[in-house]
Amino acid sequence: MPRVSEEHLERRRAQILDAARACFIRKGFHETSMQDIFAESGLSAGAVYRYFKSKTEIIEALASVAIGGLAGYVSEVLKEDPVPPLDDAVGRLTQLIVTMVGPDDTLRLAPQAWALAMYDEQFGTYVRTRMTEVRQLWIMYVERLRDAGMVPPDTDCTAAGKALFGMMPGFVIQYLLVGDLTSEEFRRGLRSLASPATLAPDPA
Amino acid sequence: MPRVSEEHLERRRAQILDAARACFIRKGFHETSMQDIFAESGLSAGAVYRYFKSKTEIIEALASVAIGGLAGYVSEVLKEDPVPPLDDAVGRLTQLIVTMVGPDDTLRLAPQAWALAMYDEQFGTYVRTRMTEVRQLWIMYVERLRDAGMVPPDTDCTAAGKALFGMMPGFVIQYLLVGDLTSEEFRRGLRSLASPATLAPDPA
């Protein structure tokens, strides 16, 4: 069935990734065997290996999406003009996470991707790079808050950006794993904490 | 025959867990083979299997520590009297994470444990339970903040507790995986954000 359209090839790749994603969510990267993927996709071994040259390549394709999938949207929200208030920004991004998990479950693989990054040198490097990029968006966002007078002029924007970026994994874990957290509740929680009264007296 | 001291048994178990931990950190749960653990521990297959009846049991032993290891300390800090300010509480607990990673690397397994919990029914249940317990401590902490007048009386303490609890995974990931975040910086970041000026106007 040769001489096949570019679109056909693309569909096949998607078919394989869909199958692999389903398996990985159900059983994990390593407990999923290639046989599982053949069965789930309805393709033969040879067919799958025509599109991906190893299991690792499939894992990395999906894990990369799980890690980088949100990046574009984060940028969109955080660069909005005028600069959105913090609870809006966080609330909309967590909301986005929720809606994205729906149609394309890839985000459910994020914890597995973090785990993989902890011991796989190469994938770890990729993940660190992507995380640093996205975190940089948060840092720039805090700089804009500062320029807008919404945080004090002497704010350590890098530190604040790291703290904000750090809210996302916590939301993801509670949303995906514990399963009892909504975007709205998270936002509400944030709002109540945003007061100097919660802080230790300034050391200065 | 036997007649071996309780202490001896405990030492053997520790020896095996130490070896397994080192392997798991280096290669991950599933890429680590039992033979890797035999080699790292200097024990024979038979010896290891006398103390743990399967690889799963070893994984679960360590993953449980990675998940629950901090629980006791969290309680200590959050129940302190008088109730510590938010940045103190968070700062001390992230500090604790940092110092705990030193002597006993088990915490480095936390991301792998989260990942495992995503698809392993039984372990997932365990993790959810433990997380909920620890999160409950944060919720109670917010209630004490409220009683002390440090957050408004109408605060949704559950929501706020979830938000606070959610800071921890973000710190862990940035600390372990990206490797460029200190406890002090995280705290500083939090402090600058704790202001109503960062928030959208109250919808009410």
Add this chain to the structure above:
Amino acid sequence: MPRVSEEHLERRRAQILDAARACFIRKGFHETSMQDIFAESGLSAGAVYRYFKSKTEIIEALASVAIGGLAGYVSEVLKEDPVPPLDDAVGRLTQLIVTMVGPDDTLRLAPQAWALAMYDEQFGTYVRTRMTEVRQLWIMYVERLRDAGMVPPDTDCTAAGKALFGMMPGFVIQYLLVGDLTSEEFRRGLRSLASPATLAPDPA
């Protein structure tokens, strides 16, 4: 449909054999995959299979040439009139081997063909037949030496022919594998040994 010239077909066959030969020399018959041959020839699977109905057929086509390729020339030299002296005959045939390896490397497959003949019933029969034919030429050559008075009248021509034929593999191996033997040196070596003084006293 078709309407393709005989010449075209012949060219395609040659193209495939050229590619296969290159692969076989580089990687051996069995380590070479059909996909290697497709790539080397620049043809598709379907195209190759139109001209050869199996990998075995390709191997046999080339192995046969490797075994039988010299036969015609051997005959030419050994049947020359007047009968050439032994060192001339051997020298010219080894020389021929050397010059033949140049333009068409097929001879480099000879050791693989011998090996194949050792365990492949059918190919072994073919090789035995061809070897026996060529060896017969050597035997007839010795008979002519005898008739010309160059070896004693009671010479066992069969035995002597086998001994002479046996020089060829030794030359091929040293030439192809060790790579430090020339036709001229081989001939010189032979000359110095051709003396009754090297022999044990006649048992008679």
Add this chain to the structure above:
Amino acid sequence: MPRVSEEHLERRRAQILDAARACFIRKGFHETSMQDIFAESGLSAGAVYRYFKSKTEIIEALASVAIGGLAGYVSEVLKEDPVPPLDDAVGRLTQLIVTMVGPDDTLRLAPQAWALAMYDEQFGTYVRTRMTEVRQLWIMYVERLRDAGMVPPDTDCTAAGKALFGMMPGFVIQYLLVGDLTSEEFRRGLRSLASPATLAPDPA
């Protein structure tokens, strides 16, 4: 069944090599599957892989013996004092080949080993080294013939040694593959050719 004697280990290795040798002779290195070796040896996959870490290692173990197996004996014969006549030396070594094929068929693998050496870089180097060593014995043998006055004083001993060494592969192939040559016949053939009358007139 641990804590096993050195001898047991040695027996197992031998058992595996025996099985592999039988398979390799019957089907060739590459047509023999590891399953074939498991079946022939009566051992499990795991057991075989405890003793040899790859199929290649088994092939090389046997191919090395096939190549180097005779070396010790060659030395013994060629260094004998007084220096044995050429037909004796060749006759006794071919005789040795014949008797060695009997009890331990490894020699039957020689053609496969030559073939392998043609394209396997590493094994090729090994084979070249061993061949050069053994050939050196022949060269030294010719030097002793010269010193004993059995060949002319101006003999090119290297060339003559190469020619003599070259008789062996020819004998092996005719003996193993065609199967109609005896050591005695080969020797007889040599004797009849050892006369200056067979040679072209000296060019000098």
Add this chain to the structure above:
DNA sequence: CATGAATGAGATTTCATTCAT
């Protein structure tokens, strides 16, 4: 208590070959 040889199912990947287009 401890050893470590042995098991054998199962993992990933390759490969000769076919056939719809």
Add this chain to the structure above:
DNA sequence: AATGAATGAAATCTCATTCAT
């Protein structure tokens, strides 16, 4: 005539686990 996607059996090797010693 030619393509090349697809097949699926089979290849090599690994691994958690057992049990005779």
